[in-house]
Amino acid sequence: MKVGATVDRLRREGIAVLDFGAGEPDFGTPKAIGDAGHAAIDSDFTKYTPVGGTADLKRAICARYNADYGVSYAENEVIACAGGKQALFNTALALFGAGDEVITHLPGWPSLWEQVKLAEATPVFVRTSAEEGFALRAQPFIDTMTSRTRGIILNSPCNPTGALISEGELTLLAKEAAKRGIWLVVDLCYEKLIYDTPPHNLPRVLDAHCRDLAVICGSASKAYAMTGWRCGWTLGPAAVVAAENAIQSHATSNVSSITQKAVIAALTGPQAPVEAMLAEYRQRRDRLHAWLTAGGVLRCRKPDGAFYMFVDVRGALDEGTGLASSNDFAQALLEEERVAVTPGEAFDAPGFIRISYATSLDVLEEGSRRLAEFSARHATKSSAGL
Numbered sequence: 001m002k003v004g005a006t007v008d009r010l011r012r013e014g015i016a017v018l019d020f021g022a023g024e025p026d027f028g029t030p031k032a033i034g035d036a037g038h039a040a041i042d043s044d045f046t047k048y049t050p051v052g053g054t055a056d057l058k059r060a061i062c063a064r065y066n067a068d069y070g071v072s073y074a075e076n077e078v079i080a081c082a083g084g085k086q087a088l089f090n091t092a093l094a095l096f097g098a099g100d101e102v103i104t105h106l107p108g109w110p111s112l113w114e115q116v117k118l119a120e121a122t123p124v125f126v127r128t129s130a131e132e133g134f135a136l137r138a139q140p141f142i143d144t145m146t147s148r149t150r151g152i153i154l155n156s157p158c159n160p161t162g163a164l165i166s167e168g169e170l171t172l173l174a175k176e177a178a179k180r181g182i183w184l185v186v187d188l189c190y191e192k193l194i195y196d197t198p199p200h201n202l203p204r205v206l207d208a209h210c211r212d213l214a215v216i217c218g219s220a221s222k223a224y225a226m227t228g229w230r231c232g233w234t235l236g237p238a239a240v241v242a243a244e245n246a247i248q249s250h251a252t253s254n255v256s257s258i259t260q261k262a263v264i265a266a267l268t269g270p271q272a273p274v275e276a277m278l279a280e281y282r283q284r285r286d287r288l289h290a291w292l293t294a295g296g297v298l299r300c301r302k303p304d305g306a307f308y309m310f311v312d313v314r315g316a317l318d319e320g321t322g323l324a325s326s327n328d329f330a331q332a333l334l335e336e337e338r339v340a341v342t343p344g345e346a347f348d349a350p351g352f353i354r355i356s357y358a359t360s361l362d363v364l365e366e367g368s369r370r371l372a373e374f375s376a377r378h379a380t381k382s383s384a385g386l
């Protein structure tokens with residue numbers, strides 16, 4: 001918030017800022033998808049629909065997961081929501097309540113645990129480590145389970161780290177969850193943005209080991225560059241979906257009818273635009289990684305998915321230099337170099353910054369140059385004890 005306010009102030013003063021804070025694709029929504037939205041307006045498809053989305057949309061979501069993962073969901077096992085965020089919130093409200101513990105992971109996306117709190121349950125955290133590339137492993141979750149554990153929420157690929165849970169680790173966790181009757185909620189909002197194709201058929205793993213306790217939350221936002229259209233979904237047991245439908249019916253009702261038509265086009269049309277965006281993100285990831293790590297002060301691994309580089313800036317921090325934290329780092333970077341990044345504190349990961357590469361290569365190159373200079377300057381100061 002603080003970095004955002006400074007960006008606003010600088011821009012109002014007419015100062016150009018390179019912004020790596022964006023949590024959304026820089027691409028426009030692919031044309032065929034936008035055209036379907038226009039057609040919905042032109043044909044006056046502008047009225048209420050069923051709360052959980054039209055039958056066509058539900059079928060399109062189920063067909064996509066069937067084609068991508070080989071899993072079968074029926075119409076009463078899916079609900080369309082206003083973004084993955086509402087899908088996750090509905091899920092938290094439907095499944096969790098006072099006295100329940102829900103385990104999730106740090107560094108992580110804050111809404112996941114804030115939603116648990118809004119459901120009056122208690123979030124409990126497993127911390128992943130930079131040394132292991134922030135990979136999600138089953139054992140720490142299993143070790144954290146108590147008799148009060150009601151659910152586990154996983155985000156893979158993870159915002160902000162870009163790390164995944166492997167099929168093998170999820171299998172271990174799913175088996176344990178099934179044994180103990182614990183809900184397993186998986187946030188797959190970045191599922192289409194995975195590089196280097198490691199096997200990541202999480203829906204299939206859940207289907208095989210804990211289908212009755214598995215809830216998948218997905219989204220059109222990142223995959224199809226549709227963040228402003230607001231459409232996500234939950235796939236899960238019919239009773240959970242019915243509960244979410246009841247909640248949504250008193251909260252927001254249906255996703256915009258126009259959006260629904262556009263998302264049907266996204267899910268059922270050619271997936272080439274997704275491939276093209278992924279290829280571009282991959283190139284940016286590889287170049288950005290090389291630029292950032294060249295100076296030796298900043299450390300980061302190439303993320304497996306999503307579009308964030310999670311960079312260890314501890315080499316440039318020192319109480320004595322005024323840059324005592326990654327918050328200070330981000331603030332000074334903005335003031336001195338006009339580069340905006342998200343400090344790790346936002347994800348409960350002090351010592352790191354998140355750089356979104358949902359922006360052009362030119363901007364990334366210039367931003368990396370400024371970041372490298374800034375870090376080298378501060379690293380020199382801190383090693384000199386100034």
Ligand SMILES: Cc1ncc(COP(=O)(O)O)c(C=O)c1O
Nearest residue numbers: 083084085109159189219221232
């Ligand atoms: C990890 C994660 N999950 C879910 C979402 C929800 O996105 P949306 O509501 O646009 O689908 C986001 C958005 O940034 C996210 O980062």
